[in-house]
Amino acid sequence: MTTDFNATKAMFDLPDGVIYLDGNSLGPMPKAAAARVAQTVTAEWGQMLIRGWNQAGWMEMPSRIGNRIAKLIGAEEGSVVMGDTLSIKVYQALASALEMNKPRKVILSDNGNFPSDLYIADGLARTLGEGYELRTVAPEDVEAAITDELAVLMLTEVDYRTGRKHDMARLIEKAHAHGVLVVWDLAHSAGAIPVELARDGADFAVGCSYKxxxxxxxxxxxxxxxxxxxxxxxxxxxxxxxxxxxxxxxxDYRPGNGVERMRVGTPPILQLAALDAALDVWEGVTLQEIRAAALALQDRFIAGVEAACPDLELATPREHANRGSQVSFRHAEGYAVMQALIAEGVIGDFRAPDILRFGFTPLYIGPDEVDRAVQILARIIETKAWDRPEFKARSRVT
Amino acid sequence: MTTDFNATKAMFDLPDGVIYLDGNSLGPMPKAAAARVAQTVTAEWGQMLIRGWNQAGWMEMPSRIGNRIAKLIGAEEGSVVMGDTLSIKVYQALASALEMNKPRKVILSDNGNFPSDLYIADGLARTLGEGYELRTVAPEDVEAAITDELAVLMLTEVDYRTGRKHDMARLIEKAHAHGVLVVWDLAHSAGAIPVELARDGADFAVGCSYKxxxxxxxxxxxxxxxxxxxxxxxxxxxxxxxxxxxxxxxxDYRPGNGVERMRVGTPPILQLAALDAALDVWEGVTLQEIRAAALALQDRFIAGVEAACPDLELATPREHANRGSQVSFRHAEGYAVMQALIAEGVIGDFRAPDILRFGFTPLYIGPDEVDRAVQILARIIETKAWDRPEFKARSRVT
Structure with a gap:
């Protein structure tokens, strides 16, 4: 183990008293991001004005930063480009794959996929018209449902609710044996677990940068x-x-070279600047080290919670190979429990109907934070501290 | 005239020695935007973390700011929402309009439209398949080409190269008489000229915020x-x-209420924060005042350039009613002329093959800047200061 996680932790600016277990929803602010964004606004936009597209290298940011992310997901140089939102990128990947695999018309996904991916697929099938269809099965039935009838298999590697992880290499292999192209959503994978797109022969992948x-x-x-x-x-x-x-x-439109053709409109330079600075955290860190340390944190959390809180039911697979970087527990009053936790500085999140989610990354979380989170959760459950009106009142976003 | 344009000019932080005539490409930095973005990064993202979606009102920003922009384009409350890029919004508007106007399948546009709009329309027609078609005519032939055969008329109100302006009310009226829906691109209109979407009965409109x-x-x-x-x-x-x-x-996807359904993925909060602060400039400013002052600046510039630079040919219509807020001149060596101008601090831009573009807004440009820009341009033309290798070498973005 060569990575000094004390050093990576020092790169983040976390509020005092907060144990942040929600990096799977929104990662915390790297200190360097604040400085970089301020510079981009005042020194680049403010002083260079339109010349920033050349002088500050704005125009190249989507490709240059894409190459930085490529290294974190086992992708080839020149195969990743940044832009838009995950939903838009799902649409592009899926539309391309469907067109490449004509006359097949069926998209297969699973019902644990992030709903937006399913909405986008459904909207695309609807736009394409006759015969196009999105079919969903349970996550565990995906492999058996791969047949020559399918055009595209569209999966999120790690389930946003339970943290269950698909076997990417195995599913790609079976899909390709049946002439099916595969689109992977890496929203809960990139920066969390080792991904080897090139080695595993992936066709398309998409992901977001804010987790x-x-x-x-x-x-x-x-x-x-x-x-x-x-x-x-x-x-x-x-x-x-x-x-x-x-x-x-x-x-007339002529598609650009390579992955550059997946660029669409003017790139969001302020957001890209924040991302570029945030990626400095990864210099000298390997995903293998991250993965090993994250699994140890997760195991520690699971053991602690199961020992102290029998009311909570583990929703995440126990086998390391079958889970991503989050741990989820079910509780009938999960929403209120999470609000009570947040009030005490332990920030995870809730997903309907009953899932408490906790994300783990050793970049800024250590065993001490895990132990304190377990203690606070145990006290909340034991004293029913969640059973108060202010914790039960639902807000729009959790 | 009630607006104090000295006050609005003081809201911007323009570099010393720069006369900025490229706000039609990228508007300059309002001072308030720098402060707001810094606060959003450090106080909101940094301290609130995921709670920012509720506590800082991030989730409502696309609609709240949409309503602020609605006031600048004569739109009803609840009819505008922010997100993505102009190209994505063109796709959404066009796809919706085409679906609403089945079985018609022809999109009409003009060959002065911004190419990306045409690429997006072409890509959509291709995706929809058989029978769908994008047809383009010269801008002056649009009105005559509106027939019962068309599904959608898709136009950019102000031509990005010449500054020529379509008559929105008149074209909408004829289109509706023929059962045609109209999609307006307001990229060069919003914040530049009075737009009355509700009064004129517009169907769909899109635009960008960085001009x-x-x-x-x-x-x-x-x-x-x-x-x-x-x-x-x-x-x-x-x-x-x-x-x-x-x-x-x-x-299953169920479209949201009203215009909210046009939201797609997670909104770009840092960019929205900059926009929100930038819109404070408009408090107490009317588009009618902006328009009158901008036309005076343009007329002053045209008169000055035509008197001093007979080599330059006006590409913008002379009639006020037929132009937007930019003035364009043609010059065979336009690229080099623009580089020479930029080197002297007069920032406009160049559009192939021979167009010099200059944008005018009284928010931060006054008659003195116009006169100085004319003098510098006149000297560059008279002395052929543009005829140097470093001004002729093309970079990717101008």
Missing amino acids: YLNSGPGGPAFIYVAPRHQERARPALSGWLGHEAPFAFDL | YLNSGPGGPAFIYVAPRHQERARPALSGWLGHEAPFAFDL
Whole structure:
């Protein structure tokens, strides 16, 4: 183990008294991000004005930062580009894969997938019209449901509620044996667990940067297109910055080189600046080390909670190979329990109907924080501290 | 005239020695934007963490700020929402309009439209398949080409190269008489000229915030859906934040209320914070005053340049009613001329093949800046100061 997690922890600015177990929803602020964003606003936008597109390298940020993320997900140089939101990138990946796999028309996913992915797939199938169909099965039935009938298998590697993890290599292998292309959503994988897109032969992947990559609220998404597909993949959202020569302003669209064609409109420079600075945290850190340390934290949390809180039911698989970087417990009053926890400085989140989610990353969480979180949760459960009207009143976002 | 443009000018932080005539490409930094973004990063993201979605009102920003922009484009409360990029919003508006106007399948636009709009329309037509078609005519032929065959008329009100302006009310009236829905791109209109979407009966409109609205590089786009269409318009990009109940995480998509359904993924909070602060500039300013003062600045610039630089040919219509807020001149060596101007602190931009663009807004430009810009341009033309290798070498973005 070469990574000094005390050093990575010092790179974040966490509020006093907070144990932050919600990096799977919104990563905390790296100190460097604040300084970089301020510089981008005042020195670049403020002083360079329009010249920032050249002088500050704004135009290249989506590709340059894409290459930084590629290293964290086992992707080839030149295969990842940043932009838009995860939903938009799902649409692009799915539309490209469907077009490449004509005349097949069925998308398979699972009912543990993040609903937005399913909504996007459904909207695309509806737009494409006759015969196009989104089919969902239970996560454990995905493998058996892969047949020659499918055009695309679209899966989120790690379930946003339970933390259950699919076996990416195995599912890709079976899908390819049946001529099916696979689109992976890495929202809960990137920066959390080792991902080997190139080694495993992935076709397309998408993900967001504001969870384990700590880019801040609304940070841009990424899209991966395997090099072997790049010249065939045609983005359904054919925007000018995905054009071969954006500043020629030709009337006809010609897709850009490689993954650049997946760019659409003007990139969000302030958000990209935050992300770029946030990625400095990863210099010298390997995902293998992160994974080993995160599993130890999770195991410690599970053992502590199960010993102290028999009311809580583990929703996350026990086997290391089958889970991502979060631990989820079920509780009938989960919403109120989470509000009580947050009031005491232990920040996780709640997902309907009864899931308490806790994300773990050794970048800024250590065994001490885990032990304190367990103690506070145990006290809340034991004293029924959650049973108060202010904790039961639902707000829109949790 | 009640607006004190000295007061608005003091709200911007422009570099010394710069005359900024490129607000039609990227507006300059309002001082308040820098402070607001810093606060959003350090006090909100840094200290509130995930709680910022509730405590700092992040989740409501796309609608709340949409309502602020609605006031600048003559739109009804609850008819505008922010997000994504202009290209994505064009796709959503166009897809909705096409679906509402089945079985018609032809989109009409003009060949002066911003190419990205045409690329997006072409990509959508291609995705929809058989029979769908994008047709383009010259801008002056649009009115005559409106027939019962068309599904949608998609136009940018102000031409990004020449500054020519369409007659919105007149074209909407003819389109509606033929059962055609109209999608307006207000990229070069919002914050520059009076727009009356509600009064003129517009169906859909889209625009960007980083030009005359000064939101910074990559600021989010907006979309307008007329209230009468909101419950029928179905967003092709059906993302979770456009769902009726995003945090119910239902597996089936149900479009949200009103224009909220046009939201897609997680909104870019840092960019929205910059925009929100930038909009404070508009408190107490009317578009009618902006328009009158901008036309005076443009006329002054045109008269000065035409008197001093016979080599330059005006590309912008002379009639006030037919132009937006920019003035364009043609010059065979336009690229080099613009580089020479920028080197002297007069920042406009160049659009292939031969267009020099200059944007005018009285928010931070006065008659003195116009006169100095004319003098510098005149000297560059007279002395052929542009005829140097470093001004002729093309960079990617100008």
